[in-house]
Amino acid sequence: xxxxxxxxxxxxxxxxxxxxxxxxxxxxxxxxxxxxxxxxxxxxxxxxxxxxxxxxxxxxxxxxxxxxxxxxxxxxxxxxxxxxxxxxxxxxxxxxxxxxxxxxxxxxxxxxxxxxxxxxxxxxxxxxxxxxxxxxxxxxxxxxxxxxxxxxxxxxxxxxxxxxxxxxxxxxxxxxxxxxxxxxxxxxxxxxxxxxxxxxxxxxxxxxxxxxxxxxxxxxxxxxxxxxxxxxxxxxxxxxxxxxxxxxxxxxx
Amino acid sequence: xxxxxxxxxxxxxxxxxxxxxxxxxxxxxxxxxxxxxxxxxxxxxxxxxxxxxxxxxxxxxxxxxxxxxxxxxxxxxxxxxxxxxxxxxxxxxxxxxxxxxxxxxxxxxxxxxxxxxxxxxxxxxxxxxxxxxxxxxxxxxxxxxxxxxxxxxxxxxxxxxxxxxxxxxxxxxxxxxxxxxxxxxxxxxxxxxxxxxxxxxxxxxxxxxxxxxxxxxxxxxxxxxxxxxxxxxxxxxxxxxxxx
Amino acid sequence: xxxxxxxxxxxxxxxxxxxxxxxxxxxxxxxxxxxxxxxxxxxxxxxxxxxxxxxxxxxxxxxxxxxxxxxxxxxxxxxxxxxxxxxxxxxxxxxxxxxxxxxxxxxxxxxxxxxxxxxxxxxxxxxxxxxxxxxxxxxxxxxxxxxxxxxxxxxxxxxxxxxxxxxxxxxxxxxxxxxxxxxxxxxxxxxxxxxxxxxxxxxxxxxxxxxxxxxxxxxxxxxxxxxxxxxxxxxxxxxxxxxxxxxxxxxxxxxxxxxxxxxxxxxxxxxxxxxxxxxxxxxxxxxxxxxxxxxxxxxxxxxxxxxxxxxxxxxxxxx
Numbered sequence: 047x048x049x050x051x052x053x054x055x056x057x058x059x060x061x062x063x064x065x066x067x068x069x070x071x072x073x074x075x076x077x078x079x080x081x082x083x084x085x086x087x088x089x090x091x092x093x094x095x096x097x098x099x100x101x102x103x104x105x106x107x108x109x110x111x112x113x114x115x116x117x118x119x120x121x122x123x124x125x126x127x128x129x130x131x132x133x134x135x136x137x138x139x140x141x142x143x144x145x146x147x148x149x150x151x152x153x154x155x156x157x158x159x160x161x162x163x164x165x166x167x168x169x170x171x172x173x174x175x176x177x178x179x180x181x182x183x184x185x186x187x188x189x190x191x192x193x194x195x196x197x198x199x200x201x202x203x204x205x206x207x208x209x210x211x212x213x214x215x216x217x218x219x220x221x222x223x224x225x226x227x228x229x230x231x232x233x234x235x236x237x238x239x240x241x242x243x244x245x246x247x248x249x250x251x252x253x254x255x256x257x258x259x260x261x262x263x264x265x266x267x268x269x270x271x272x273x274x275x276x277x278x279x280x281x282x283x284x285x286x287x288x289x290x291x292x293x294x295x296x297x298x299x
Numbered sequence: 300x301x302x303x304x305x306x307x308x309x310x311x312x313x314x315x316x317x318x319x320x321x322x323x324x325x326x327x328x329x330x331x332x333x334x335x336x337x338x339x340x341x342x343x344x345x346x347x348x349x350x351x352x353x354x355x356x357x358x359x360x361x362x363x364x365x366x367x368x369x370x371x372x373x374x375x376x377x378x379x380x381x382x383x384x385x386x387x388x389x390x391x392x393x394x395x396x397x398x399x400x401x402x403x404x405x406x407x408x409x410x411x412x413x414x415x416x417x418x419x420x421x422x423x424x425x426x427x428x429x430x431x432x433x434x435x436x437x438x439x440x441x442x443x444x445x446x447x448x449x450x451x452x453x454x455x456x457x458x459x460x461x462x463x464x465x466x467x468x469x470x471x472x473x474x475x476x477x478x479x480x481x482x483x484x485x486x487x488x489x490x491x492x493x494x495x496x497x498x499x500x501x502x503x504x505x506x507x508x509x510x511x512x513x514x515x516x517x518x519x520x521x522x523x524x525x526x527x528x529x530x531x532x533x534x535x536x537x538x539x540x541x542x543x
Numbered sequence: 544x545x546x547x548x549x550x551x552x553x554x555x556x557x558x559x560x561x562x563x564x565x566x567x568x569x570x571x572x573x574x575x576x577x578x579x580x581x582x583x584x585x586x587x588x589x590x591x592x593x594x595x596x597x598x599x600x601x602x603x604x605x606x607x608x609x610x611x612x613x614x615x616x617x618x619x620x621x622x623x624x625x626x627x628x629x630x631x632x633x634x635x636x637x638x639x640x641x642x643x644x645x646x647x648x649x650x651x652x653x654x655x656x657x658x659x660x661x662x663x664x665x666x667x668x669x670x671x672x673x674x675x676x677x678x679x680x681x682x683x684x685x686x687x688x689x690x691x692x693x694x695x696x697x698x699x700x701x702x703x704x705x706x707x708x709x710x711x712x713x714x715x716x717x718x719x720x721x722x723x724x725x726x727x728x729x730x731x732x733x734x735x736x737x738x739x740x741x742x743x744x745x746x747x748x749x750x751x752x753x754x755x756x757x758x759x760x761x762x763x764x765x766x767x768x769x770x771x772x773x774x775x776x777x778x779x780x781x782x783x784x785x786x787x788x789x790x791x792x793x794x795x796x797x798x799x800x801x802x803x804x805x806x807x808x809x810x811x812x813x814x815x816x817x818x819x820x821x822x823x824x825x826x827x828x829x830x831x832x833x834x835x836x837x838x839x840x841x842x843x844x845x846x847x848x849x850x851x852x853x854x855x856x857x858x859x860x861x862x
Binding site: 324325326404405408409410493494499502503505506507508509510 | 582583584585603604605606607611614615618619620621738812814817818821834837838840841842843844
């Protein structure tokens, strides 16, 4: 479980996060949507212990300080270690934890199976497609069996088809592993398709604007009227932020 | 492809022969004469002796440059505090290695050490700055990826930054070796304790006015430099198979 | 990495050990030692080879530029050096080193530096050449007649102390006649040393009669002209006291009297100066007879010897 209580963050003079409070229950899949550049990534990195902040972040009721082994992280960038094979990337965290070789091999093998990456154990990242690289990155984050998975727009640089495919894969794996997932995106369609709950962030400095529980049955039909109406509602919320941004003369989206 | 290259080399030699015949001067010996001189030096063993001495000087200076340049470059790329020292490096770097010759002779005499020192200076900066660049230009998300997977700072350096900088480091070694080889020859053109070395061979031939021997020495230097470069490239391809 | 640094340390230490000094008291002590010369095929190289052969000594010769020789001797990089004056004089006066032998001991009255001209230039500007030779003769006479004044000019020229220059000048014989038989002896030994090819020389006297022109110096003795209005490019060797006549002529304004403007070009050793003759960057030059002969033959650089400059004036210095 993730609990944030009035988390503030400023970078230099610039306030990025302002009194962010949220809660993700164990096993829940929560999506954070917000305008680009609002501080979503910063929020995720604060939770992961990669950034300092004011306020309280608790993981399973315990105050979290620094990097937490209970948290796995998937980056927006293609962040695989280019000099390691698929297997090498997957077992990186295990090696750090000094897990014996045999056990490591077992875990890697099961991850390969889970992510349907058979035959690519010894391939280097540059030999893989973008979608496969993303799968390996998720597998790497899961290898040490963290309870929580933080995902920062992991599918942002992929084509629509691959993206849809990976969304389904992710749901399949989530349902198998029962991880708690906090997933950042600016794509409302993606959020509604994936999440149990969608949280909308304001423009910078970001704070939680509103929450939308998504009670649609899985696997969700993107064309169903319920899906479309929730999507519309969230989009409207989000557009308000963009409109205000334009009013205030901000540049870019 | 290979026959193509051979053809180019042969054309070059033929053109040289033609020019040499046309000019008909001792200032430009023909490839045939140079080849004969080269063969004579090779079969007498003199050329190998000169080359071996030169190589020993290069390797000593080059290894010393690695021993100093690599750790220093990595440290300066890794630690923001150390990076401030790069001011000194940036000021020393533009000084041609050969400008150190008078000082090298003052400090180390005309023996092995002064040659090794010149080579050290020549090879140091490319090795150092490539290591520094490789480390500094490691993408921050790779470092963060290591962090969230629980790696300590020293583990991040060893298991992420160093392997990731390896191609850049190897490139630095290759450039460094090339410069070392060039510096050596120039360093051997001035005082020497042991009258051996390819640079010395050239200088001696110059004093005697033997352009064919000068050219034979130049060819030997070119061939060895070429082979060293190929060897390092081959090594790079073997060791860095993960590069696209 | 550790192994590599150990290896380097050992290499450096070996280098240090091999540099330890061992004194040289007699000629025989030179056996197996390292002796510096200013360049291959220089007069000093030639003299040293002759000396080593005469005394049945084997030694390693290395090349060091004369200005760096004393320093290299003192740092232990070499055991001895042979150089033109005033370097031996300076080593004695300022460094407390000693002259093991002078070139007089090796070969009495041996010719050393000469005045050479590019063949082409001689054909084109014979008047200028005659004027330069006239200045050279006058200056040489001046040195012989006014040794004290010559020392002053020598001090200016070399930048060394009066004491060094007076000491050095004692071992130099200033001359202007080209020494045919002496040059022939050089050629014979150069052939012997295989520095030059017999096929390039052909018949020795035929070659020498073309290579040495003794007529011009005689003509120059009576040459007079005040208004040449020409520029002449002359090469010389850095701080070579043998070539003092050139600087006396400049100092005394002899060239001006002929309406000659002199452009000076300085070289570290004779072989370098010969390259400048080859590239036509100088018209005339003061340089050693050995490099002049060697490169005249091996590279076919067309020069002619017109005058002597000095006999003797080199020495083998040990610490």
